[in-house]
Amino acid sequence: MKIVLLGAPGAGKGSQAELITKEYGIPHISTGDAFRSNIKAGTEIGLYAKSFMDKGLLVPDEVTVKIVEARLSQGDCASGFMLDGFPRSLVQAEFLDKITALDCVLNISVPFDVILKRLSGRRSCSCGAIYNTDSHKSDSCLKCGNTLFIRDDDKEEAIKKRLEVYQAITAPLVDYYAQKGILSTVIGAETILDTFSLVKNTLDLVWKKG
Numbered sequence: 001m002k003i004v005l006l007g008a009p010g011a012g013k014g015s016q017a018e019l020i021t022k023e024y025g026i027p028h029i030s031t032g033d034a035f036r037s038n039i040k041a042g043t044e045i046g047l048y049a050k051s052f053m054d055k056g057l058l059v060p061d062e063v064t065v066k067i068v069e070a071r072l073s074q075g076d077c078a079s080g081f082m083l084d085g086f087p088r089s090l091v092q093a094e095f096l097d098k099i100t101a102l103d104c105v106l107n108i109s110v111p112f113d114v115i116l117k118r119l120s121g122r123r124s125c126s127c128g129a130i131y132n133t134d135s136h137k138s139d140s141c142l143k144c145g146n147t148l149f150i151r152d153d154d155k156e157e158a159i160k161k162r163l164e165v166y167q168a169i170t171a172p173l174v175d176y177y178a179q180k181g182i183l184s185t186v187i188g189a190e191t192i193l194d195t196f197s198l199v200k201n202t203l204d205l206v207w208k209k210g
Contacts, residue, residue, distance in 0.1 A: 001026060001080040001207055002100060004087070006173060007108035007188065009162045010115035010122075014130075015192045016108060016199055017084045023200065024207065027076045031085035034067050035059060054152040056161030058169060061091055069099065088170045093177075104206045105177040106199065108188040112163055119159045123148035 001024060005013045014030070021028045035053065038046025049059045068086050071077070087093040096102070121133040125141035125148055139148050152158060177183040186198040 001104070001203070002102050003080075003082050003104045003106055003203070003206070004096075004102055004177075005082065005084045005106050005108065006170070006177075008110065008112065008115055008166045008170075009159070010119040011108045011110040012118075012188045012192065012195060013084050013108055016106075016188070016196060017082060019192070019196045020082055020199065020203065024080075024203065026080040026082050028082050028084060029068070029071050029077075029086075031059075031064055031067060031083075034071070054158070056153055056158040056165060058088055058165055061089065061095075064088070064092065065095055068096075072100065087173065090172060090176060093173055102177075102182055103209075104203065105173075105183045106202060107174055107177075107183060107185040108195070108199075109185050110188045114189050115163065116156070116159055119154050120156050122150075122154045124151050124154070125149075 003020075003026075005017060007013050014032075017028045017030065020026070035046065035049045039050045039053075040046070045063060049063060052059050064086060068083070072081065083096075087096050118132065123131045123133065123136070123139070125131075125144065125146050127141060127144045127146060129141050129143045131141075131148060136142075140146070141148060153162065174183065174185075184202045186195060186202060188195045
């Protein structure tokens, strides 16, 4: 099963991706994670990507495309994959069409006011763990004990910019994939498990067709 997760920043794609991976056994390919690992390592491409991410802007297509194409060529993607964070523009979607055929594009729809509240309360750890102040009141990581911090792209000004960029550049993909007949939309404003129940109902149908 080859699927793409669509949704604005903060829609909960990462949480759903984790559950989908466990349920269906397909690799989760997150361009965001790939960029952050390069940033942490201080690579040239990572620092270049960071200059855009810190402002809430999209990383240029030529950088993103190289990372995705290399990842999809690996053996664990032969029987399926789940892309999270790619494509983010019509140009990227057209590129993806040239190298693979998708079974489903899953769009997680969440009102922007809910997203703003979610992201402004998000706290990150250097070990990769992510928490939200609604459910985690401590400033320490439960996994490693390190002090949590607010990522630059989770600050309110950057969040608003990210949502503006999403609306202008990525949202048109909803119509693009709807016209191809492979788009399914679920509402992701409730709890993670409630949303996953809707996601699973959708993907089970795709899995059976495959």
